[in-house]
Amino acid sequence: MESVVRFDLAKTSVRELNHYLHHDVPKNGVRRIQMLHPHGQHNIAVGLDSPITVEVLGNAGYFTAGMNKQAELIWHGNIGWSVAENMM
Secondary structure, eight states: OOOOEEEETTTSOHHHHHHIIIIIHHHHTOOEEEEEOOTTOSSTTOSOOSSOEEEEESOBOTTTTTTOSSOEEEEESOBOSSTTTTOO
């Protein structure tokens, strides 16, 4: 069974989340991330270059998932403008 790493953005900063996605995911083989309580924060999951699934459970803000190369992104909520801009 595939393990899921969950981030509660009510307790973790977007900066910490993005750092994990860029630096730790490639090292530890995580394949699925869930983000809880994004509360409209901006710049979530930007510049991903790993074959992972990212699921956002709630409303995300501007520039979410921009510059994505390999990730699959799933949203359960509303998203601000410039979502998935400049995907490769």
